[in-house]
Amino acid sequence: MNRKVLIVDDKTEFRNLTKTIVSRDYEVETAENGLAALALLQEGYRPDLIVTDLMMPVLGGKGLLEQRKASGAFKDIPVIVLSSIDKSEEKIALLSLGADDYLEKPYNPAELMVRIKKILK
Amino acid sequence: MNYRIACIGSKVLFEDRLNKTAHNLSLRSFDTPYQLLRQAGDFDLVLYFESGSEEDKTQLAYLLPELQDRRIVLFVVGEQPDAASYIKLGVQDVYDFKADLDLLLLRFEFIRDHYESMLKQRHEQLPVYRLPRWKRLFDLLFSSLVLLGLSPLFVLMALAIKLDSKGGVFYVAQRIGSGYREFGFIKFRSMYVDSDKRVDELRKKNQYTINPEAAPDLLLLKPTVGNFDAFAAGDLLFDAGAIAEARAKESTGNNTQRASMLIHDEGLVPEEEIKQQKSLKKENAFLKVSRDPRVTRVGRILRNTSLDELPQFFNVWKGDMSIVGNRPLPLYEAELLTTDQWAKRFLAPAGITGLWQVTKRGKSGALSPEERKQLDVDYALNYSFWYDLKIIFKTIPAMLQHDDV
Structure with a gap:
């Protein structure tokens, strides 16, 4: 059975490109912001990995991480943060909030695939 | 509780709507503020209907102090009324004829209940600038x-x-x-007096500044989305041949080597371009501080x-x-x-x-x-x-x- 990846990003173009890339090896679902992702999760959708942007309207990546941490049901789903923020304090904060990996935008698709594979090993 | 409302310069339709909105209202109409003050009944709320002429302001200026002493709330109603100028005058609120009347009544109740504290705030002594x-x-x-x-x-x-x-x-x-x-x-x-013009001239000459017309390839992305399927199907680390060739043809150079492509918010970008942009940004910022071309020689010393x-x-x-x-x-x-x-x-x-x-x-x-x-x-x-x-x-x-x- 194919593993499932949830991609969360508010930019349609970016979401589609990333989906095309990741779909080569995984079954992909997308959400346009943290809240939409949360709704999917609460409906019972359980991806094996979440790839999320940081700055999104309504609920950003940070908020999503916090919600995940507080939840019982999906707090163990690994998360890769994909964002154009390049400050190391920010990266550290995210990783300590429970993110499993951080990748800077614009990202190299091959790198993303390797990182996903590593986490889902 | 019964609200006693006085309408000046009455608009029958509006009053009708108001009556339908709430049943505990007693409405009375007057032609002028003067009439209202002379009849001297007690009111909770005065609705002043804008006539649209200059007279509105003088009428209100005459009416306001009288009402304030008696703690009567004053609203102005009009056709797209200039709310700011009325509120400056001291009117409590301003509404359009199309106003939501439930809201109007809520607002009225709020003001009536807080009249005391609102008056106090208005008269509170703000610190004033005074030079010793x-x-x-x-x-x-x-x-x-x-x-x-x-x-x-x-x-x-x-x-x-x-x-x-x-x-x-x-x-x-x-x-x-x-x-x-x-x-x-x-x-x-x-x-220099025309320093802003000079800056434009210099910017044109300045080879370090990105000129979008001269170097379109440097600026983010032309739509490469059409080629994207080929890219996604090919080797992910390097772009699929299609994009590289297309780009090589566009730029006159014989840059046919395979470039690493990155995924950006709006699409695909070669990694090289991103790196170039980053260093250009730094250089531009540097130029700006180091020698501002607008400053004259004497100016620099000064x-x-x-x-x-x-x-x-x-x-x-x-x-x-x-x-x-x-x-x-x-x-x-x-x-x-x-x-x-x-x-x-x-x-x-x-x-x-x-x-x-x-x-x-x-x-x-x-x-x-x-x-x-x-x-x-x-x-x-x-x-x-x-x-x-x-x-x-x-x-x-x-x-x-x-x-x-």
């Missing part, structure tokens, strides 16, 4: 002495500026000064020595600002500081030197914007003659350090 007489006297003496003493230097500098470039000797900028009054902040001119600031003593002499005080700010900056937290800074006069100019040098690092703002407020609350003298004495060594004062 000793300070003005000191400013006059000090600035007169400086202006007299430096007048030979002024003449020389004026000559140098005139000879160096076309234009006047002084440059006047609008700033917010003492008591939040706008004034012309005088400096010696250090830039700026480095802070001598261009000397004409501010004219401003002090005229009373626009003080010797010691908070920095006079450009309009847009001053506006940002009118929040409750920082507005107290304006209770002190504007000044040539101030607390943060002399505090900065004591420590090694620069002050944060918050620290500066706090120092301004501190000064406004604490200034005195001796405090001012202390700041002046601290300013002299600071000036000698060739920092901006």
Whole structure:
């Protein structure tokens, strides 16, 4: 059975490109912001990995991480943060909030695939 | 409870709607404020219907003090009424004919219930800017002495500026000064008169600046989405042949080597381009600070020595600002500081030197914007003659350090 990846990003173009890339090896679902992702999760959708942007309207990546941490049901789903923020304090904060990996935008698709594979090993 | 509402300049349709919205209303109509006041019934709310003529304002100005004494709420209703001007006049609220009447009644109840505290707020004494007489006297003496003493230097500098470039000797900028009054902040001119035009010219010549027409490839992305399927199907680390070839054909160079492609918010970008853009950004910023082409030769000397600031003593002499005080700010900056937290800074006069100019040098690092703002407020609350003298004495060594004062 194919593993499932949830991609969360508010930019349609970016979401589609990333989906095309990741779909080569995984079954992909997308959400346009943290809240939409949360709704999917609460409906019972359980991806094996979440790839999320940081700055999104309504609920950003940070908020999503916090919600995940507080939840019982999906707090163990690994998360890769994909964002154009390049400050190391920010990266550290995210990783300590429970993110499993951080990748800077614009990202190299091959790198993303390797990182996903590593986490889902 | 029954609400007694008076309508002036009645609009039957509106009253009808109002009656239908709530049943506990008793409405009475009057033609003029005068009629209403003469009949002297008791009311909770007066609705004034705008006639659209100049008369509205005079009628309301006549009506308002009477109603306020009797704690009657006054709303204006009209066709797209100019709410700001009515509220300035003292009207409690302004509505359109199409207004949501439930909201109007809610608002009315709120105002009625809080009338006392609203009145109090309106009459609460706000702190007022007032310049102490000793300070003005000191400013006059000090600035007169400086202006007299430096007048030979002024003449020389004026000559140098005139000879160096076309234009006047002084440059006047609008700033917010003492008591939040706008004034012309005088400096010696250090830039060319048509400096903005010069910048445009230089920008065109400047090879380091990205010119979108000359180098379209440098700017983000042409739509590569059409080729994307090929890319996604190919080797992910390097782009699929299709994109590389297309790009190589567009750019005249024979750059056929396979480029690593990155995924950006709007699409695909070659990694090389991203790197180039990053370094260009740095270079542009550097050029901007290092040698501003708008500054004249004499101007550069004046700026480095802070001598261009000397004409501010004219401003002090005229009373626009003080010797010691908070920095006079450009309009847009001053506006940002009118929040409750920082507005107290304006209770002190504007000044040539101030607390943060002399505090900065004591420590090694620069002050944060918050620290500066706090120092301004501190000064406004604490200034005195001796405090001012202390700041002046601290300013002299600071000036000698060739920092901006």
